[in-house]
Amino acid sequence: MFGRLTGLQDSLLADFWRMQEEMDDLxxxxxxxxxxxxxxxxxxFPAINVVQMPDSIQVYLFAPGLDPKKLAISIEQNxxxxxxxxxxxxxxxxxxxxQERFGGAFNRSISLGDDVDPDRVDATYRDGIVHITLNRRxxxxxxxxxxx
Amino acid sequence: xxxxxxxxxxxxxQTGATQQxxxxxxxxxxxxxxxxxxxxxxxxxxDMPGVSKDRLNVHVDGDSLLVEGQVQFNLPExxxxxxxxxxxxxxxxxxxxxxxxxxxxxxxxxxxxxLTVRIPKRAEVxxxxxxxxxx
Numbered sequence: 001m002f003g004r005l006t007g008l009q010d011s012l013l014a015d016f017w018r019m020q021e022e023m024d025d026l027x028x029x030x031x032x033x034x035x036x037x038x039x040x041x042x043x044x045f046p047a048i049n050v051v052q053m054p055d056s057i058q059v060y061l062f063a064p065g066l067d068p069k070k071l072a073i074s075i076e077q078n079x080x081x082x083x084x085x086x087x088x089x090x091x092x093x094x095x096x097x098x099q100e101r102f103g104g105a106f107n108r109s110i111s112l113g114d115d116v117d118p119d120r121v122d123a124t125y126r127d128g129i130v131h132i133t134l135n136r137r138x139x140x141x142x143x144x145x146x147x148x
Numbered sequence: 149x150x151x152x153x154x155x156x157x158x159x160x161x162q163t164g165a166t167q168q169x170x171x172x173x174x175x176x177x178x179x180x181x182x183x184x185x186x187x188x189x190x191x192x193x194x195d196m197p198g199v200s201k202d203r204l205n206v207h208v209d210g211d212s213l214l215v216e217g218q219v220q221f222n223l224p225e226x227x228x229x230x231x232x233x234x235x236x237x238x239x240x241x242x243x244x245x246x247x248x249x250x251x252x253x254x255x256x257x258x259x260x261x262x263l264t265v266r267i268p269k270r271a272e273v274x275x276x277x278x279x280x281x282x283x
Contacts, residue, residue: 099182
């Protein structure tokens with residue numbers, strides 16, 4: 001009887017995971033980077049959004065409560081790496097009911113297109129978001145071709 | 149040691165208004181929170197990156213505490229998403245406060261996308277140490 005119950009639970013869970021995968025496919029499956037070999041599971045810290053513009057690539061890291069000085073951003077070839085540490089002090093005398101916020105060291109890498117100019121990268125930190133602007137090479141920018 | 153008497157219980161998302169809003173508009177971000185209690189009150193910390201002070205709403209109505217915020221994305225029209233972990237610009241979570249908490253003395257502070265809400269306990273329910281007099 002209990003075996004039956006567990007089996008049912010498992011199948012419910014499997015259904016749930018399948019549904020979530022389908023949702024992910026539906027929402028983000030079409031995004032070019034979603035299946036990247038360096039991508040991390042949903043809910044990893046920090047969350048990342050990448051947006052492509054005609055002359056640049058904008059990377060947003062949702063990294064609240066961070067000391068930007070302790071953040072290391074590097075770019076090698078077309079691989080952007082961001083590593084750092086977020087300190088979440090624990091009050092030892094307090095009783096915790098929920099501890100959902102991430103604390104500790106993190107590392108994320110994103111493989112960008114070949115057309116990023118590594119010499120023209122700019123990063124700012126505001127309201128807990130690290131905003132990295134990577135300019136695209138002149139030759140990679142979309143151009144209008146005139147018909148003669 | 150803090151006592152276990154106070155609780156900040158999370159409200160289910162099944163409440164009519166929230167459910168309706170979630171259905172009619174976009175998916176909401178359920179931001180991660182830490183909730184802890186010491187002798188004088190309860191502290192709630194929430195990660196809300198991208199929310200500025202003017203787009204944050206900390207609302208107390210009776211025994212309900214609502215925390216919501218909007219992320220400000222300044223994206224031009226021709227931007228194309230390549231990858232997106234965050235697919236909603238709204239954070240929202242609500243909690244039920246218990247009676248011994250002083251809801252009119254709640255303080256909220258937002259720094260670098262981290263919201264800290266401090267909810268003090270009424271003075272009469274705080275644990276007191278009783279001095280033993282010797283004669």
